[in-house]
Amino acid sequence: NETRGGISFSQGKAKEMNYSPEELTAMMLTHARDFTKDFGGKEIRDCVLTVPSFYTVHERQALVSAVEIAQMKVLSLIEENTAAALQYGKDRVFDEANHTVLFYNMGAASTQVSIATYSAYSGKENGKNKSIGIFEVNAKSWDAELGGTDFDMVLTELFADEFNTQWGKGEVREHPRAMAKLRAQALKTKHVLSANTEIPVKINSLHDDLDFKMHITRATFEEKAAGLLARITTPIDEALAKAELTVEQLDSVEMIGGAQRIPKIQSILGEYFGGKPLSVHVNADEGAALGAAFHAANLSTSFKVRKTGMVDFTTLPVAVGLKSIPKDVGLLGGLFGGNNKEAEEEAMAWNKSTTLFKEGSKLDSKKTIAFHHDYDIACNVSYDASATLPATASDRIAAYNIT
Ligand SMILES: Nc1ncnc2c1ncn2[C@@H]1O[C@H](COP(=O)(O)OP(=O)(O)OP(=O)(O)O)[C@@H](O)[C@H]1O
Ligand SMILES: [Mg+2]
Structure with missing residues (x-):
């Protein structure tokens, strides 16, 4: 689709019927919304959707747009393995000693590995002192093209x-x-x-x-x-290296996703983990969806569910660039560069950039940067130059004029 700068699909010979990925996804979501309503008997308004670990902000935003087209509201996006990790933890009782689990997820399109650590802390739940379970995702790795x-x-x-x-x-x-x-x-x-x-x-x-x-x-x-088959263990090597853990230090290996059912994959992984069982405590096909539903119930005010702590992180570092907007170039000039040489030089006079969130930053955290300046400012948020983005992804996240 040249006008939008993205791809679109046309059906049969009717070239005028073009569908964007967002519209096609919205059709699936509408279908899911309708059968969920038939099943549960209530109108579905809010949802939590799972995404692969490697989705960039653009892909996540496209999914949010699809939900809007389907006339629902996104309470949150959650990574597929993190949702399965939540499902794994929600009915278990952990003590303060760490319990480390590796999730191996081979789906239709990709393979994702996450390592999470479970523990507990004493806190209040409904006014009573209780041991509250919490898990933290320590490391992630994937092969986006193996499924x-x-x-x-x-x-x-x-x-x-x-x-x-x-x-x-x-x-x-x-x-x-x-x-x-x-x-x-x-x-x-x-x-x-x-x-x-x-x-x-x-x-x-x-x-x-x-x-x-x-x-x-x-x-x-x-x-x-x-x-x-030669590629199936690489994401595990990477995740273990990032978490600085050995296979022996894992308390459990949990298999999720459909494609890991191939017997040869099971035998290669069985050998890799040195006889440690490949467990299926979480439903391989529905674990992520069930975890996402539990997260939705947690976020929504209409349900009361058991408190479970969850800490996830971003794999892509985010940077911010600030630049003064030359007075005579105006708003758009600040973002797209003016053609006035002098003004451009003036703009160059004040220019700052910094990494806002490093790789591995906790999700759901805020950062404040303070600075003094008496000019209008163009602010560009982008993925940091060190981010390993997919070849086709833009590093741009957002641009604002602060006036
Ligand atoms: N018994 C089986 N043997 C081999 N492959 C299977 C089996 N059952 C399901 N699969 C495969 O699992 C894949 C679907 O898995 P899953 O539902 O986890 O994918 P997905 O979550 O939709 O994809 P992704 O996570 O990559 O976006 C399909 O490729 C399917 O053929
Ligand atoms: Mg999947």
Whole structure:
């Protein structure tokens, strides 16, 4: 979408029907809102949504816009693993001794690892002295491009090669309809291979009136997926290094997300953790959603829920730049640069920038910076130059004129 400077999707040939990612997400949210209402019998107005750890402010804001289109209000966003960590902690009683848990989450698109420490403090709850559970996220790491869909693609490619051989008349990859069928079959096959070591695969009349037939074993799948499997432990190495912990120091390893059910992933991780059990105390598919719902109940005034402390942090450092706006350039000139040379030089006269929040800063914290100046000021908030942003992400967060 050139006008908006983003992407948009058009359906079929009707090019005039363009949908932004926000609109498509809003449709899903509307659907979720409607069936939640049918289930719970009440209108849904507020929500808490989970996001991957690596989402930048732009992606988070786009999600908030989607919620607005769906006519709801965002009480908070919470990271997927942090929500699962909350779900893990909410019904448990911890003592003051630290209890350290690693969450391994392989979903459809990405893999995220978080390490959290649980403890307790004595505090007041409903006027009574109680031991209140609290957890703090210590470290996070991820592979934003490693998830279940990548394993589907391994099988899709294998099927396409096999069909090309059986067909002998061309390249099935040039036929989107046939490829869509192959991808759907690949997903199904992957699921069946998690429970069976070999299966026949058949698609009637896949293309050119030819059926697709193949026999596949789990061993072949694992062999073809070796490149992906080699990457599954890297985020754990990184998270442990950041937390300065060893595998032995972990009290529990919790598996969440759907894609970690692939048997080979389980066996590689089992070996990695040296026989430490891969636990599923949190529902692998719904743990994050349940944790987010608990957080929503905590934030909302209409529910009374058990007090649970939660401390999370940001992985991307945020900087602020302040610059005086030359008097004769006016408001917009301050932000986008004036064309008056003298004025520009004058503006350069006062110029300050600093890191506002370092990497690892606690979320939900405020910072005040005080300075004296008698000019109008342009304030630019951006990700710090040291931030490791995705290649396509802008470092700009917000710009304000302080007048
Ligand atoms: N039994 C299984 N064997 C193999 N893969 C499975 C199994 N069950 C689910 N999956 C895979 O899990 C993935 C979905 O997992 P999940 O629901 O955690 O993803 P998500 O949270 O939507 O994605 P993400 O967190 O990456 O945004 C899909 O790729 C699906 O094929
Ligand atoms: Mg997920």
